[in-house]
Amino acid sequence: METMMTSEISLSHAEYKKIARLVYDRFGIHLGDKKESLVSNRLRKVVQAGGFSSFEKYYNHLVNDRSGKALDVLINKISTNLTFFGREAEHFSYLMETVIPGLLSTDTFRREKKLRIWCAGCSTGEEAYTLSIAAREGLARAHVEMDYGILATDISGRALSVAEKALYKAENVEKTNTAWIRKYYSKEGADHYRVKDEIREKVLFRRLNLMRPDFPFKNKFHVIFCRNVMIYFDQKTRKQLTVKFHKHLADGGFLFIGHSESLGRDNAYFEYMKPAVYKRSAV
Ligand SMILES: C[S@@+](CC[C@H](N)C(=O)[O-])C[C@H]1O[C@@H](n2cnc3c(N)ncnc32)[C@H](O)[C@@H]1O
Known part of the structure; x- marks a missing residue:
């Protein structure tokens, strides 16, 4: 027995x-x-x-x-949900210093009511909240009072339920810059931080399988972050997903992928800008 x-x-x-x-x-x-x-x-x-x-x-x-x-x-x-604050941090600087001012220099974007960002494969939320802070800071630095929103999606319900709590261990949050911690996080107990409501309420978490043949989005995004997700897919699936990202990005929109991933420099759908950053091509 x-x-x-x-x-x-x-x-x-x-x-x-x-x-x-x-x-x-x-x-x-x-x-x-x-x-x-x-x-x-x-x-x-x-x-x-x-x-x-x-x-x-x-x-x-x-x-x-x-x-x-x-x-x-x-x-x-x-699924592997590894993620952390401060991951590939230069992407957030590039978003604030180059992408947002660049978008704002175009008439079509200035007519928009909202900067729309999609964090695809958001795991437990660290990247999505960092995007929310970077968008807020980027718009404020440009002295523009435009609304913004982050749609954060993942296939893992378990990861999304962690994300929605917006509560993180202090030792992990402390990997982000200290000025941002002071402004956008509040200490909870001895060893946790919670993301402040003003940052949190701009992020909408939803369960979504990137393998869906099409995505149910009404509006196009200006920026898509899909970092360290396609690494688990094969070439055929990556190609299909890239075409879907192209379809759901506004003209002149940006796609950020992980530093260990590449779309290739001669991709018909995206123009290479810098490592792991691409701009939508008009095809
Ligand atoms: C390694 S994490 C990356 C998290 C974050 N983007 C980062 O760079 O830190 C990969 C995430 O992709 C999600 N994922 C994998 N396959 C997916 C699919 N078919 N649809 C949606 N999300 C998927 C996993 O659940 C996981 O949370």
Whole structure:
């Protein structure tokens, strides 16, 4: 009995292939051949807690569960949500010092009521709140009283629920600049900070799968940040997503990606500006 209760369910190569294919088809995440033990470790508890006697049975449940809940649990386990304050910080300076003044120099943008930014793959919210601060600061430095809004989306419900709380460990917030901490965060207890309401209320968190064939947005964005997300996708999925970003960006809008990612310098849809920053081309 003891042996039965503690015996571990193991993941066969064929089962891994099926789960990896499902993750790719539904979420675009390309696990490749080297993630077998990661998938096995991350999912074993789910398989056991669900009472499945094998990964095969668990897989059948995943594909047959119409509610989508099983897939939610799967993606919460599989997706890598690593993010932190101050990540690739020069992007925020470029947004404030170059992108916002550049947009403001165009007639079409000056006629807009709002600067619209999409943070795609926002994970636990650090990047989205930093964008909210940078947009506010960028507009104030340009002496423009324009409203702004950040749409922050992710596939992981678990990550989004952390983001919505806007509460972060002090040691993590302290990676951002001290003037911003004083202005835009309030201390909560001995070792946490909360993002102030004026910054928080400009960010709208929503669950959205970037693999959707199309996105349900009425208005175009002026800036899209999609950093360290496409790294998990294969070439074909990246290309498709890039075309969708192009469609949802306003003329002259900007796309920021992670520093370890590239769209290539001869991309028909985007003009290379500097490492990991691209401007929408008129095609
Ligand atoms: C490594 S984090 C990057 C977070 C942040 N952008 C940054 O650079 O710090 C990647 C995020 O992409 C999200 N993601 C992965 N596949 C996705 C998909 N198909 N649709 C939406 N979000 C996805 C993950 O849930 C995760 O939170």
